[in-house]
Amino acid sequence: MARVAKIVGSRLLSDLHELASIGRSGAGVRRVAYSESDVAARRWIAQKFAAAGLTPQIDRVGNVFGRWPGAARALLIGSHTDTVPSGGWLDGSLGVIYALEVARAMAEAGAEQPIGIDVVDFADEEGTFAGWFGSRTFCGDFNTALWNDVRDSEGRTLTDALTVFADRPQVRLNKAHTIGYLEAHIEQGPRLEALNRSIGIVSSIVGIRTGRAHFTGRADHAGTTPMAMRKDAGQLLFAFVNRLIARFSEKATRDTVWNFGNVVLTPGAANVVPSEADLSIQYRDAELRQLELFDNIVQEEAQLINAAESGRCSITMTMATKPILMDQTFQSCLRDAAAIIGHASVDLPSGAGHDAAALALHIPIGMLFVPSKGGRSHTPDEDTDEKDIVAGAEVLLAAAQRLVHAKR
Numbered sequence: 001m002a003r004v005a006k007i008v009g010s011r012l013l014s015d016l017h018e019l020a021s022i023g024r025s026g027a028g029v030r031r032v033a034y035s036e037s038d039v040a041a042r043r044w045i046a047q048k049f050a051a052a053g054l055t056p057q058i059d060r061v062g063n064v065f066g067r068w069p070g071a072a073r074a075l076l077i078g079s080h081t082d083t084v085p086s087g088g089w090l091d092g093s094l095g096v097i098y099a100l101e102v103a104r105a106m107a108e109a110g111a112e113q114p115i116g117i118d119v120v121d122f123a124d125e126e127g128t129f130a131g132w133f134g135s136r137t138f139c140g141d142f143n144t145a146l147w148n149d150v151r152d153s154e155g156r157t158l159t160d161a162l163t164v165f166a167d168r169p170q171v172r173l174n175k176a177h178t179i180g181y182l183e184a185h186i187e188q189g190p191r192l193e194a195l196n197r198s199i200g201i202v203s204s205i206v207g208i209r210t211g212r213a214h215f216t217g218r219a220d221h222a223g224t225t226p227m228a229m230r231k232d233a234g235q236l237l238f239a240f241v242n243r244l245i246a247r248f249s250e251k252a253t254r255d256t257v258w259n260f261g262n263v264v265l266t267p268g269a270a271n272v273v274p275s276e277a278d279l280s281i282q283y284r285d286a287e288l289r290q291l292e293l294f295d296n297i298v299q300e301e302a303q304l305i306n307a308a309e310s311g312r313c314s315i316t317m318t319m320a321t322k323p324i325l326m327d328q329t330f331q332s333c334l335r336d337a338a339a340i341i342g343h344a345s346v347d348l349p350s351g352a353g354h355d356a357a358a359l360a361l362h363i364p365i366g367m368l369f370v371p372s373k374g375g376r377s378h379t380p381d382e383d384t385d386e387k388d389i390v391a392g393a394e395v396l397l398a399a400a401q402r403l404v405h406a407k408r
């Protein structure tokens, strides 16, 4: 006799806290892609999927799957457990543990499931090597020939990082099996809190451009070399950034954002003129033409440096995604689920990138947000009220039930 599926809030919270203990770093969490703590968390997640009665699998790039046994078709629910270098306990982890809890609740209810619930923990969502790497590989959108060229900020290649999973097959999206993808995530911004809403129904995800500018100069003595003789890679970098800030500021709309998150000067000594300089560049917008406008600015400024012959500048883009819209049916299921359970929801765009954007190119997707305290994320201060965490899981369960019913 089937029972009503129910989220067990205490179990959900206990799993989130246990996951947060893997890679604990001060008040936050550090599980950068393919680090020991990231791999340990993936193995832990695979065990939790197995304990929930799902068929667990870790694939060639470290994506962790839990398959609903015997289902010909399934709704895929998940997110990621890798973090930024000094991250919080919920970014990505919330969505993976929600997926586990929804699958558990539906399995425990014992209902006949013509459409199952598969769950997933995607690898390297944060772009330690390349953004949405696991989900893009799952979709067949990341060329393995690039593995030797893509490096983390310490210069480690993806090929080296992936030896830990070398003996495993690559799992690919099968559109005949997977009817769509749901992802729950913390908002990582201030809007839900400001609007006093506990549920956000995501309407769109920004397009993102991520890349590196590499500057080549010549090492010289910083005291004896006349300024006019220098080929200073560091000053090329700083002048380049100043030009980008000026031109980006001029052309930005209200929603355009950009960030220079990482600078490396080589050899990095106070008394040596830098011979090399590396800069990470990222910009985002909900409009494709705005991203293309910024692409042109970056290329034009690099060409000006190369034309001046005071050193070289090369640009490598590691991620260029288009803004995407959510599937209307998936959005309505999420919105109706929130209303039925009695949680006030609001539609809002996502300024953060998510694995859902990679899957959106292939299957219907939907996303829901829960509030971030103070709008903070990508920091150990990241937090969400427990009542909002449980509410989000209840809405996701209700939406998943509606979707598998509607698609059966």
Ligand code: HGY
Pocket: 125, 126, 127, 351, 352, 353, 354
């Ligand atoms: O950067 C992002 O938008 C996401 O947190 N990876």
Ligand code: MN
Pocket: 080, 091, 092, 125, 185, 353, 354
């Ligand atoms: Mn995330």
Ligand code: MN
Pocket: 084, 091, 126, 378
């Ligand atoms: Mn993140």
